[in-house]
Amino acid sequence: MINHPEKQYLDLIRNIVENGSPRTDRTKVGTRALFGVQCRFDLSGGELPILTxxxxxxxxxxxxxLWFLSGETNIRPLLQQDVHIWTEWPLKKYRQATGKDITRKEFEAQIVEDADFAAKWGDLGPVYGKQWRRWKSYDGTEIDQVTNAVNLIRNDPFSRRIIIEGWNVAELHLMALTPCHKSYQFFVEEGRDGCNRRLSLLMSQRSSDVCLGVPFNWVTSSILLHMMAQQCDMDVGDFVWQSADTHVYDNHHDAVATQLSRQPKARFPTLNIKRKPENILSYRFEDFEVVGYEHHPFIKADVAV
Known part of the structure; x- marks a missing residue:
């Protein structure tokens, strides 16, 4: 397993735990952190870098x-699909504002059942979807960065400006959580030996929860790369991930130790996109199939809010 691409991840978390700088963070949980790291994955064979x-x-x-790409910022559509990863932030805000000791389950049920309650308490502010699809310009117009990126890849493929940016300084104070995975830059290279052009992606994070967040971020970015390549009739190249404050929370050390005791499975799974929609915004969940995902058991770790 020396050359297994997942070794990059295992070496990283081991390095953080052993050599990271102890830090007091916003959540008061505490972390150990390294600054400025990079991992690279060749996805040309259809791979997805999903940890095994x-x-x-x-x-x-x-x-x-898909929620990001829809431009949505309310957790209700996610909860309706049994996705609970964004609940903690509006729940914390609700408890602080009302003084009610509502359980997470009760809060989520009310979000799903009551549209008015969801509109008031389920919105996260202008987070990723808003910035990706409706970045507010100084003249009041809105910029669809995703559609613009597709157009540039198709019509000006060697531009150095094919970027989707989430870090809108003017609106950071309105967000429940400022963007961690903040910048996506695409790169087109000519095909070799008569093959199609290749599309690669570099995703930059300002802050990386390596135990919980990064495995999700790698999946999200890599699927986005596959989607953009399909839309632009290009082959998939490399996914490159770079991170500034790269950390393991102090309450994740047991989970990390368990993971480090395991050996990766033989290979990463591959992604099959079953159809080519008319545009980048028209994909549905059922359009995607992950093939050959073999993995060790789930490891539970608490999110720091």
């Missing part, structure tokens, strides 16, 4: 990606 040393809920990651 633990079960990663790729279905939730895919549903979250």
């Amino acid at each position: 040393t633990k079960k990663v809920l790729w279905e939730a990651a895919l549903k979250e990606l």
